[in-house]
Amino acid sequence: MRLIGTIYSPFTEKDQTPIQVSRSQAIGQVEILPEFVDGLKDIEELSHIHLLYIFHKSSGYALHVKPFLDDREHGIFATRYPCRPNQIGISTVRLVSRQGNTLIIKGVDVLDGTPLLDIKPYVPDFDHRTEDVRVGWYETRSKK
């Protein structure tokens, strides 16, 4: 795994950081390393992007965790809790604009200085499910 850039956000402390993009209106910046900037071609055409990044301030993991949004324990793979066997996070954010190697994003929910691994286009035809969706313990917990 190699760093392709860094996500900058207004959040320097974990307990100030929004739980999930849907709870954030914050503006952030994604700075891409010079050697990867050519990979951004045509990204301006997209309204939303998936960011894949490292939860760099989390260490270790447990298989049962009490997530931020619940007071009961769940298996780590039934939660989005950051302390995971592989500490990779995903956030789907609005791409506001691009200025050279910098993307201005809205709805950032990560700590300032988060190491970026990948950017992928958000494509509802691929990413969105409507048929018989059940979200388990999130049912009453995922709302804003």
Next chain:
Amino acid sequence: MRLIGTIYSPFTEKDQTPIQVSRSQAIGQVEILPEFVDGLKDIEELSHIHLLYIFHKSSGYALHVKPFLDDREHGIFATRYPCRPNQIGISTVRLVSRQGNTLIIKGVDVLDGTPLLDIKPYVPDFDHRTEDVRVGWYETRSKK
């Protein structure tokens, strides 16, 4: 990064493998390594899960690529093409059932034997965007 399990699918050749979950009705299995099975607690409550995995049959990358669904070049980060600086894929699949350390999934779009890095719950409140979505070059290409 550590392996947490393996994704099994009917697809042993790249050119037989569906482009994206939305083009697949195929059934697959996710086998979780014994040391991570406790992390599956409550996963049965979820109808859909995100799988994060390694594109293990892809090597190298270019910053401009001609993706499967288009005949023009785009920046790698404006595509879901597998040969990327970090060869991590995401697929959002239906969780049909769990049997011990094995998850039966529907809509698998990866090669047989794909190394699994993480499972996360699919939660529309976090993952779904409806407001002013633009998908750029995918506009006419992402339909089934």
